[in-house]
Amino acid sequence: MEIDKNGFYGDFGGAFIPEMLYHNVNELKENYLQIIESTDFQEEFKDLLKEYVGRPTPLYFAKRLSKKYNTNIFLKREDLNHTGAHKINNTIGQILLAKRMNKKRIIAETGAGQHGVATATVCALMGLDCIVYMGEIDIKRQAPNVARMKMLGAEVRPATSGSKTLKDATNEAIRDWIANPVDTYYLIGSVVGPHPYPDMVARFQSIISEEMKSQLQEKTGRNYPDKIIACVGGGSNAAGAFFHYLDNENVELIAVEADGLGVETGKTAATTQIGTEGIIHGSKTLLMQNSEGQITEPYSISAGLDYPGVGPLHAHLFKSGRGTFLGATDKEALAAAYQLTKLEGIIPALESAHALAALNKIDFKPNENVVVNLSGRGDKDMETYIREMENRD
């Protein structure tokens, strides 16, 4: 399941960009593969993943969870990475690429602030200027992450147009890139955006399934599992967990979207369920839009899954049937987060809790090996978890 030279997975992908961005995107497209496949790059990338991020992350056999579902469940512990999620794998990769392309100024957009924090972190590490665009409403909702970005030395610029959320921040970042084509690098946080971003981000995140192969070999005597379950916002943690198994038909790839209050209510972020084909963020994919082609606001309790599209790889996995797409509601995700905490002593991110909630929707055989990608830790979600606890009492 390779991307073609124009950046398409089947019908989806490509680079649908204004002419004024052509130079920037083309410069990246012409250079990215040669740079990231070089020995020099790979050495520095792998060294930082080990010494700075703390990789490899464990593939933990969750004994009590396995017993509950009567199958073998392994958790890929991306929550143990520096900054608490998988996002740092990608920002490390892209900052090394930006440096090799002599870019001095990094721009990014962020919704919940998680990608903004991961970007500000690597900019501090490399001593590069960092500007993060964020919707004015999101700045109010995500104060702790805004404080983190500022402490890390980033400038957080509010997007004040439209709905004042992620898509408006994206527009501002693109405007900035058009205005600063020479010294600026646009660091995208998921497998979205114009080609080559989806492919590049998937390659950086593929470290997840690369490690899984040797860890599964050691633990199960076989380098592939029967099923991999991962949540999908834009789709980067899932892309990384699926990457080395895309062409292995023995492995069922299960993507879990946020149903929000329920797909039927419209208060949802389940793009493959209610989305249609269109162009978002420079690529052709599935997205949530109205009959006039205007993007509709997604909803999920989990800020990281609250995105109105999916990356082109996932649109292709969905349409081709290679991927199994499930959904979990806010309620189901909360219950799954509580269950994991009680059974294994691990508080997951709300996003990852959606992947865990899918365990209730699958029929397992007793001897199957199942990997759940635990994309992040729950520290950032404590306010939501506490509110939930108070409601339960």
Ligand SMILES: *Cc1c(COP(=O)(O)O)cnc(C)c1O
């Ligand atoms: C951002 C985020 C996600 C969703 O992004 P993907 O690109 O779909 O992986 C999932 N889990 C966590 C912990 C996140 O921070």
